[in-house]
Structure formats: C-alpha cells, structure tokens
Amino acid sequence: MPRWMPPGIDTARHYRRAWLWPDLRAGVVVTALLIPAGMGYAQVAGLPPETGLYATIVPLIAYAVFGPSRILVLGPDSALGPIIAAAILPLAVGDDERAVALAGLLALMVGAILLLGGILRLGFVTDLLSKPIRVGYLNAIALIVIISQVPALLGFSTDADSPLGEVSGIWAGIAGGEVRMLPLAFGLGSLAVIVMLTVVRSPIPGVLAAVVAAMVLTALLGLAEELPVVGALPQGLPAPALAGLQWADVAALALPAAGIALVAFADAGVLSRTLAARRGESVSGSREMAAIGTSNIAAGLFGGFPITASSSRTPVAEQAGSKSQLTGLVGALLLVLFMLLAPGLTEFLPSATLAAVVIFAASRLIDVTGLVRLLRMDRVDAALSAAAFIGVFAFGVLEGIAVTIGLSLLAFVNRSWRPYRAELGRVTGLRGYHDLTRYPEGERIPGVVIVRFDAPLFFANGGLFDDYVRSRVEEAGAGIRTVILAAEPITDIDTTAADELVDLDDWLAARGIRLIIAEMKDPVVDVLRDYGLTKRFTPDRFAPTVGAAVDDVTGTLRGDLEGTKWEPDEGDEPDEGGPDGAGRA
Numbered sequence: 001m002p003r004w005m006p007p008g009i010d011t012a013r014h015y016r017r018a019w020l021w022p023d024l025r026a027g028v029v030v031t032a033l034l035i036p037a038g039m040g041y042a043q044v045a046g047l048p049p050e051t052g053l054y055a056t057i058v059p060l061i062a063y064a065v066f067g068p069s070r071i072l073v074l075g076p077d078s079a080l081g082p083i084i085a086a087a088i089l090p091l092a093v094g095d096d097e098r099a100v101a102l103a104g105l106l107a108l109m110v111g112a113i114l115l116l117g118g119i120l121r122l123g124f125v126t127d128l129l130s131k132p133i134r135v136g137y138l139n140a141i142a143l144i145v146i147i148s149q150v151p152a153l154l155g156f157s158t159d160a161d162s163p164l165g166e167v168s169g170i171w172a173g174i175a176g177g178e179v180r181m182l183p184l185a186f187g188l189g190s191l192a193v194i195v196m197l198t199v200v201r202s203p204i205p206g207v208l209a210a211v212v213a214a215m216v217l218t219a220l221l222g223l224a225e226e227l228p229v230v231g232a233l234p235q236g237l238p239a240p241a242l243a244g245l246q247w248a249d250v251a252a253l254a255l256p257a258a259g260i261a262l263v264a265f266a267d268a269g270v271l272s273r274t275l276a277a278r279r280g281e282s283v284s285g286s287r288e289m290a291a292i293g294t295s296n297i298a299a300g301l302f303g304g305f306p307i308t309a310s311s312s313r314t315p316v317a318e319q320a321g322s323k324s325q326l327t328g329l330v331g332a333l334l335l336v337l338f339m340l341l342a343p344g345l346t347e348f349l350p351s352a353t354l355a356a357v358v359i360f361a362a363s364r365l366i367d368v369t370g371l372v373r374l375l376r377m378d379r380v381d382a383a384l385s386a387a388a389f390i391g392v393f394a395f396g397v398l399e400g401i402a403v404t405i406g407l408s409l410l411a412f413v414n415r416s417w418r419p420y421r422a423e424l425g426r427v428t429g430l431r432g433y434h435d436l437t438r439y440p441e442g443e444r445i446p447g448v449v450i451v452r453f454d455a456p457l458f459f460a461n462g463g464l465f466d467d468y469v470r471s472r473v474e475e476a477g478a479g480i481r482t483v484i485l486a487a488e489p490i491t492d493i494d495t496t497a498a499d500e501l502v503d504l505d506d507w508l509a510a511r512g513i514r515l516i517i518a519e520m521k522d523p524v525v526d527v528l529r530d531y532g533l534t535k536r537f538t539p540d541r542f543a544p545t546v547g548a549a550v551d552d553v554t555g556t557l558r559g560d561l562e563g564t565k566w567e568p569d570e571g572d573e574p575d576e577g578g579p580d581g582a583g584r585a
Contacts (some may be wrong), residue, residue, distance in 0.1 A: 027330025118290025
C-alpha cells in the first residue's frame with residue numbers, strides 16, 4: 001500500500017465479499033453498546049448525553065478511512081471522562097453550551113497533538129506511561145468513575161467537586177435518608193442483569209438487555225414521572241458547536257490536552273498492537289497515532305469530545321466476527337438513524353440504569369491481579385503504581401499522572417545511577433569470566449582486574465563508576481598492571497562520564513596500570529572519537545573480547561580457558577558467547 005493512501009481506501013479496494021455479513025452483524029451488535037456507553041461516558045465527562053453519541057458517530061467514520069487497524073472501535077472512554085470533566089467544568093461555570101464548546105476545543109487540541117506526533121513518529125512518548133503507572137492510574141480512574149455514579153444509583157445527587165468530597169456527600173446522603181428505593185431497585189437490578197449475562201457469556205449483551213428491560217418497565221408502568229430519567233435526546237445530526245471560545249481557553253486547556261493525548265494513544269496503541277498480533281497483522285504506531293488524532297479532530301468539529309479506542313466495545317466487535325472497519329461504519333449509520341428516527345426513546349431510560357452501565361464498564365478497568373503481580377515482581381514498581389493511584393485519586397487525574405511520571409523518571413535515574421557492577425574472574429570448569437560475588441571460588445587473573453558496569457555511563461553514575469574501579473584496584477593490592485573494562489553493557493557515554501573515564505585513566509596510569517576496554521560497541525567507540533579521545537584511547541587500548549584482552553596481557557592463547565574442560569579442535573574459531581566471551585553474571 002502506498003504511504004499516501006489512507007488505510008481504509010486500501011481495505012475497500014481489497015474488500016472480500018465473504019467479510020460483508022460478519023461486518024454487518026458485528027456492526028449491529030456493537031451499536032447496542034455504543035448508545036448507552038456513549039451517553040454514560042458523556043455524563044462522566046460532565047456533558048449532555050447526546051454529545052457522547054456525536055463523539056461516537058464522527059470518529060467511527062473518520063477512523064474507517066484513516067485507521068490502520070481493521071477492527072478497532074473508537075468512541076468515548078471511561079478512562080478519559082474524569083480528565084475531560086476536570087479540564088472543562090471549571091471553565092464552563094455551569095454553562096452546558098460553553099462546556100460542549102470547550103470539550104470540542106479540547107478534542108481539536110488532542111487531535112492536533114496526536115496528528116503531529118504521528119507525522120513526527122513520536123509514538124515512543126507513550127512509553128512514559130509504564131505498566132505500573134497504567135495499573136495505578138486505571139485503578140484510580142475506575143474508582144473515581146464508580147464513586148461518581150453511586151449517587152445516581154441511589155436516586156440523589158451531590159455537589160462535590162472531588163472524589164473524596166463525593167464520598168463524603170454519598171455518606172451524608174445515606175445518613176440523611178435521601179436514598180430512593182425505586183431508582184436503587186432499577187440500578188441494582190440493571191447491574192445484576194449485566195453481570196449475570198456477562199458471566200454466562202450470553203449471546204445477548206448484558207448492557208443491551210438491561211437498558212431495554214429498564215426502558216420497557218419504565219414505559220409500561222408509567223414510572224417516568226417518579227423516576228429520574230435521561231430524557232429525550234435532541235433530534236438531528238452532529239454539528240459544529242464551538243461558539244464563544246477565546247484564545248485564553250486554548251492556553252487553559254493546553255496541559256489537559258497533552259495529558260489526554262498521552263493517555264488516549266497509550267490505550268489505543270496497546271489495544272491496536274494486541275489485536276494486530278492476534279490476527280497475524282502489523283500496525284504502524286505512527287499511523288495509528290495520526291489516525292486517532294484525525295478522529296479526535298473530527299469529533300471536535302462536530303459537537304463531540306476527546307475519544308480513544310474502546311477496550312470494551314472492540315472485543316465485542318471481534319467476538320461478533322468483525323473483519324474490517326465496515327463494522328464501525330455500520331455502527332455510525334445505525335446511530336444516525338437512531339438520532340433521526342427515535343431520539344425520544346431515552347425518555348424512558350432511568351438514570352440509575354445508565355449509572356449501572358457506567359459502573360460495570362469502570363469496574364472492568366480495576367486490575368487487582370496486576371497490582372499483586374507487581375508486588376511479587378518489583379516493590380519499586382508496586383510503589384510507583386500505588387503512587388499513581390493515590391496521586392490520581394487524591395490530587396486529580398493530570399496532577400497524579402504528572403507526579404507519577406516524574407517518580408518513574410527518578411526511579412529510572414536511580415537504577416541507572418547505581419546499576420549492578422561486578423569484578424570478573426576465572427572459574428574452574430566454566431568458560432569465560434564470571435562475577436566473583438556469585439562465584440566466590442573464582443580467581444583473579446594474576447596482575448589483572450576485570451570489571452563490568454551494567455549501565456550507560458552518564459553524569460549521574462560516572463563518579464560511581466570511577467570510585468568502583470579504584471576500589472577494586474586498591475583491594476587487589478600491589479602487582480596489578482592492567483585493568484580490563486568489560487564494556488558491552490555500556491551503551492552510551494556522555495561528556496561528564498567521559499571526563500570521569502579520563503580521570504580514571506590518569507589515576508591508573510600514575511600507578512603504572514594500563515586500562516584496556518573490551519567489547520565496547522562501535523557506536524560508543526564513535527562517541528569517544530567525537531569527544532576527541534582517540535589520541536588517549538588508541539586502537540591498541542581496545543579488545544574485541546575480554547578473553548582476547550587477557551590473552552594479550554598474559555601472552556597466552558585463550559587465557560580464559562585455563563582450567564576448563566573445553567578443548568578446541570585445531571582451527572576452531574570462537575563465536576559470540578563462546579569461549580572467548582566474558583561471563584554474563
């Protein structure tokens with residue numbers, strides 16, 4: 001496929017007739033989820049329910065043209081809702097029309113960031129959201145969303161503007177006798193239906209069954225006056241709704257837009273790669289980023305808000321047999337027909353049922369297993385995950401993510417600052433050279449100290465490297481004439497660390513000790529050359545392997561094999577990882 005051709009056009013050119021029925025069927029099935037999910041997530045974002053449908057229709061059409069994944073379903077997402085609400089509601093000051101305009105502007109800005117990132121191939125930036133951050137962040141988001149929907153489930157409302165305030169308001173409402181039994185019955189009943197049909201893997205989606213049953217009961221029993229309901233949606237198609245915006249709004253939304261862009265593509269990128277691998281396909285991360293950006297721009301232009309790939313509706317499309325983005329187009333068309341022909345149906349949809357839909361979707365974000373696994377694997381990562389959870393829940397979504405990313409970078413610097421380091425020696429019966437702390441029976445080569453430093457050398461660890469080598473030499477005592485640096489793990493050297501290397505070389509030379517660098521990668525050697533150190537570190541100061549360096553120093557052939565059980569055949573040549581290589585650990 002030519003790079004200039006949108007993926008959707010290429011798919012249409014090669015569309016197979018056998019895909020038509022599976023795509024049509026999947027489109028119908030997914031539509032049953034698109035309506036309640038879109039409306040529910042709009043409310044989580046603090047927006048009118050119909051904007052959730054606008055933010056579903058337009059992106060589905062845009063992604064069908066520009067999206068590289070054949071079955072990814074885009075739309076409003078529970079992970080983005082709280083961030084959108086935190087960004088726009090303080091600026092809207094209770095004005096729904098202004099809130100919709102701000103949400104559209106936010107989608108445009110998110111889309112522009114992602115589109116530019118895709119053009120510049122900046123998909124790697126999402127790696128800042130490491131697994132620990134994602135686990136903690138999503139657990140916090142899930143809890144925030146669930147708490148926000150509990151008042152609707154209980155039949156009352158609160159005026160809180162934070163999760164902790166919401167919890168306090170819920171408790172006060174329960175203690176004050178504000179709970180209404182009819183909404184509670186509808187909410188818990190809807191939740192029970194969704195969970196039951198999901199557990200038994202019913203062919204009828206639990207969300208669809210709960211919504212339809214609740215609407216039918218409300219209409220037949222005439223409960224629309226006694227029960228809080230969503231209300232009829234306005235009839236019509238998505239349209240621009242960007243009136244009244246100012247440049248000051250752009251400045252106020254810049255940081256939230258960057259955060260949403262990061263989260264949106266991180267979620268979409270992981271889901272897209274997972275689906276592609278499962279289907280034996282490949283997806284360009286840059287194209288995916290640009291397509292998500294284009295879809296957000298389209299949503300912003302037509303009354304929507306920021307969206308991403310849906311981790312709940314996409315698997316439904318896959319299970320229903322979706323083969324291409326025709327599934328999304330069918331879903332968009334059916335939503336348009338719903339908005340034109342039957343928008344009044346939601347007049348009988350209880351708010352408690354919609355809250356149950358959102359609560360169930362949010363609960364699937366909770367990953368207790370992932371947190372337990374982190375605790376078992378790495379306590380630092382588990383602590384970062386806990387920090388993300390506490391930061392997002394207590395201080396706000398964007399603030400929490402920013403703090404946790406900062407902590408992750410500090411953890412990375414800490415690990416690189418104090419990496420594993422070892423003195424290597426010869427171990428009888430084993431090829432190569434091995435960590436003497438792991439093999440205390442090993443021995444130094446007479447007159448030689450071999451050291452390994454398992455990290456790039458940079459400003460934060462250059463001094464530690466220098467001190468470590470000096471300590472090994474001093475502990476070895478008199479008679480040391482050569483230090484061999486096993487440099488394979490050193491993938492880079494910055495200017496500060498290069499100065500430390502020069503200081504170390506001078507310190508060793510003053511004691512009659514020669515520094516030999518073994519197994520240094522060519523790009524790192526090029527860095528030393530760029531720093532003008534070729535006169536100091538001449539070619540004879542480099543060795544292809546630790547074994548070759550030892551051979552050269554001791555004047556023996558294959559000095560690293562003395563005492564081993566391996567005997568080379570005549571003419572045998574060592575290969576990578578063979579007898580001339582340095583031991584790994």
